[in-house]
Amino acid sequence: MTAHRTNKCTKCIHILLIVAITGSGTVHGIEPISAITGTAIVTGIFGASNYFYCKFAECCDERSVPGNIGKLKESLSRTLFGQHIVQQYVVSALMAHLQSTNPSRKPLVMSFHGTPGTGKSFVADQIAEALYLEGTKSKYVHKYLGRADFAHPSRLNEYKERINNEVRKSIKECPRSLFIFDEVDKMPVGVFDTLTSFIDYAANKGDADYTKAIFIFLSNTAGIEISDHLVRLMKSGKRREDTKLSDFEKMLELSAYNMEGGLKKTNMIEAHAIDHYVPFMALEKAHIVLCVEAEFERHGYRPTLKDIQQVVNEAATYDPKHSMFVTSGCKTIEKKVAVVVYDNKT
Ligand SMILES: Nc1ncnc2c1ncn2[C@@H]1O[C@H](COP(=O)(O)OP(=O)(O)OP(=O)(O)O)[C@@H](O)[C@H]1O
Ligand SMILES: [Mg+2]
Structure with a gap:
């Protein structure tokens, strides 16, 4: 490079x-x-x-953009709970894209779907940390938040132009750029329409090489549908751990295309420019316990069984439909654990 x-x-x-x-x-x-x-x-x-x-200093070279998939694989297997499809698939998709023996003809485009607190931002950040020496702080990692950056439908054209200009400029500066669009479901319909020409095939033509870039879209879109489908599969005799990406992908593509948000009726989906639709499954109590234990460990605190139960009871409310998924996933764990640690120190 x-x-x-x-x-x-x-x-x-x-x-x-x-x-x-x-x-x-x-x-x-x-x-x-x-x-x-x-x-x-x-x-x-x-x-x-x-x-x-x-x-x-940070340059667009092997030192600053090491693309350390081994690091990602290790950190995901150590820290991510209840997402076996993500563990298997995201690592392979990145590996295949970054392999220099198989030059890519289009950027890698992934769309992560799931209910809150299932690990979408957590994984996107870990990808940035493994691929770039400076991690999420790298100048080649570009993060956008739906609510903060693209909240007003009336400013759609301005947003489209901004995405267009920033993607073009960033890739010119470093073809191995990472773009993370978070809260895509909070963005106005049509916001990504100008992006399609960059992320589709023939992306290596023109003023820059777009084929090495990575785009990740994160949304709650179809989160409930993932849970419903998972329950259906489990009722038909499949274990959660045996479900595959192919069990969810078509459903996710259809939902993303039809549900409100930045992906609705987008020509990115019509052009099949999104390579992988990745389901983040809603977490169950056993996963929440693992999150609680990991969070206590992060504080260097040895919890009693009572400490763990206290946090799980405070943090976990279950979905009314299936009564088996924790509605906020592992999202509120950090603060609940911090309180217990603080109380026991004082
Ligand atoms: N599957 C998981 N395994 C381990 N920890 C998790 C998992 N999911 C979430 N967490 C923990 O919860 C925190 C919040 O999760 P995260 O921000 O990734 O959720 P999200 O899926 O992006 O939710 P939202 O849709 O609300 O943005 C993470 O920083 C991480 O500590
Ligand atoms: Mg998030």
Whole structure:
């Protein structure tokens, strides 16, 4: 991968050096040989400065964008509970996309679906942490929030233009950019329509190479439908852990296309530009217990059985339809655990 840099100061220094070494050629009539030698020296200096700069600062190169799938696999298997499809599929999809022996012809586009607190943002952040040295803070990781960034349907055209411009500019700067669009169901219908030309095949044509980028859409869209379908599958004799991506994908594509939000009737779905629709299943009590234990561990606190029960009882309310899924997943655990830890310290 070539090192892309946009450090304006270094570019200025480069230009100044060329001017300084080639001198005021028009006045004194500098010899062409000296000019060529001067330029070669400057290019060498620039290359070296670039090399050292990228040793310490973030550049679009192997060091800053290591694409460490092994790290992702390890962290997901250690920290993510109750999402066997995500564990299996997301890692493989990323691996296949990043493999240099199989050059991609389009960006990788995934859509994560699920009820609140099932781990969608948690996984998207872990992807960023594994793929980029600076993780979610990387300048090549671009995160958008539906409610904060694209809340008003009346400003649809402005949002479309913003997405269009920012995606184009970011990919020009670094083809291995990651775009995370969170709360997609809170975005206005049609907001992604200009994005389709970037994420579909032929994305490597034009002014930049879009084929190496990764786009992830996160939404609650079809979360309830995932639960209903899971219950149906379980009633037909399948264990939760034996369900597959193919059990959910068609249903998710249809729901995303028909339900309110940024994906509704979008030409991204019509053009089949979304590669994977990934279900995040609603969590059950056993998963919540694992989240509680992990959170206590994060605090370096050894909980009693009573501590764990207290948090689970406070945090878990069950869905009225099936009475088996915790409505907020693991979302409220962090704060509940913090209270118990605090109370026991004081
Ligand atoms: N499946 C899970 N396994 C382990 N921890 C989880 C899981 N799901 C959620 N958590 C914990 O709960 C926190 C909140 O989850 P997260 O923000 O990923 O939910 P979400 O699916 O994005 O919800 P929302 O749809 O409301 O945005 C995470 O930071 C993580 O600590
Ligand atoms: Mg989220």
